[in-house]
Amino acid sequence: xxxxxxxxxxxxxxxxxxxxxxxxxxxxxxxxxxxxxxxxxxxxxxxxxxxxxxxxxxxxxxxxxxxxxxxxxxxxxxxxxxxxxxxxxxxxxxxxxxxxxxxxxxxxxxxxxxxxxxxxxxxxxxxxxxxxxxxxxxxxxxxxxxxxxxxxxxxxxxxxxxxxxxxxxxxxxxxxxxxxxxxxxxxxxxxxxxxxxxxxxxxxxxxxxxxxxxxxxxxxxxxxxxxxxxxxxxxxxxxxxxxxxxxxxxxxxxxxxxxxxxxxxxxxxxxxxxxxxxxx
Numbered sequence: 001x002x003x004x005x006x007x008x009x010x011x012x013x014x015x016x017x018x019x020x021x022x023x024x025x026x027x028x029x030x031x032x033x034x035x036x037x038x039x040x041x042x043x044x045x046x047x048x049x050x051x052x053x054x055x056x057x058x059x060x061x062x063x064x065x066x067x068x069x070x071x072x073x074x075x076x077x078x079x080x081x082x083x084x085x086x087x088x089x090x091x092x093x094x095x096x097x098x099x100x101x102x103x104x105x106x107x108x109x110x111x112x113x114x115x116x117x118x119x120x121x122x123x124x125x126x127x128x129x130x131x132x133x134x135x136x137x138x139x140x141x142x143x144x145x146x147x148x149x150x151x152x153x154x155x156x157x158x159x160x161x162x163x164x165x166x167x168x169x170x171x172x173x174x175x176x177x178x179x180x181x182x183x184x185x186x187x188x189x190x191x192x193x194x195x196x197x198x199x200x201x202x203x204x205x206x207x208x209x210x211x212x213x214x215x216x217x218x219x220x221x222x223x224x225x226x227x228x229x230x231x232x233x234x235x236x237x238x239x240x241x242x243x244x245x246x247x248x249x250x251x252x253x254x255x256x257x258x259x260x261x262x263x264x265x266x267x268x269x270x271x272x273x274x275x276x277x278x279x280x
Contacts, residue, residue, distance in 0.1 A: 095243030098173035102194040105134035114236035116175040122165030126235030153275025178244030180266035193233030222261040229260040238262040
C-alpha cells in the first residue's frame with residue numbers, strides 16, 4: 001500500500017511539473033506578444049505622425065498649385081491684353097466705331113467733341129463740357145449722316161451729359177459696355193475721338209495704349225491711360241480689346257506731363273440710369 005502511494009505521489013509530482021512548465025511557457029508567450037504589441041504601437045504612432053506631416057505637405061502643395069494656376073490665368077489674360085498685333089486692333093475698331101459720334105455745338109469756339117450712342121433710338125452719352133453753353137447741337141454718325149440733338153441730362157460736376165438725337169430711327173448702332181471689375185492696370189485699350197476741326201478733316205481717330213492706373217482723385221474714381229488724347233476726344237470711349245466701353249475720356253492733366261483720364265464704366269452706368277432711367 002505504501003508502495004502504491006509512493007508511485008501515485010511520483011506521478012502527481014510529474015503531472016504538476018508538466019503543468020508548471022506549460023503555464024511558464026504560456027507566460028513567456030504572453031510577454032512576447034505584449035512586447036510585440038508595444039513595438040507595433042510605437043510603429044503606428046510613427047506612421048500617424050508621418051501621415052499627418054504628409055497631409056500637411058499635400059495641403060501646402062495643393063495651395064501652391066492653386067496659386068500657380070491663378071498666376072498662369074493672369075499671365076494669359078495679360079498676354080492677350082498686351083497683344084500688339086494690328087489685326088486685333090482692326091477688329092476692335094470695326095466693332096466700336098459705328099457707335100462713336102462727332103458732336104458740334106453752336107455758338108462755340110471749342111473743338112468738336114465726341115460721344116457714344118447708348119440706345120437704338122438715339123440717346124448719346126458725352127462729356128458735359130462738350131455741350132456747355134450751346135444753343136444747338138449737331139450729332140454726326142460714323143457713316144457721315146448728321147442729326148440735330150437736344151440735352152436730356154447734364155451734370156457738370158461729374159462731366160457727363162446725355163443727348164437725344166432728333167430722329168424717329170430705332171436702329172442706331174450702340175456701344176457695348178464692359179465690366180468695371182474686369183479693368184486691370186496694364187491691359188491694352190483703344191481711345192476713340194474726333195480731334196480736328198473741318199480744315200484738318202472730320203474723320204474718327206483711334207489711338208492705343210494701356211490702362212496706366214486706377215485712381216481715386218478727391219474721392220472720385222478715374223482710369224488713367226497713356227493713350228494719346230487730343231482736343232476733341234472729350235466724351236469719346238475708352239475701349240478694351242473685346243470692343244467694350246470701359247470708360248469715357250474726360251480730361252488731361254497738363255501740369256502732370258499730359259496725364260489722361262477717363263470716367264470708368266460703373267460711373268457711366270449709374271449716371272445714365274439716373275438721367276434717363278435706362279440700364280446699359
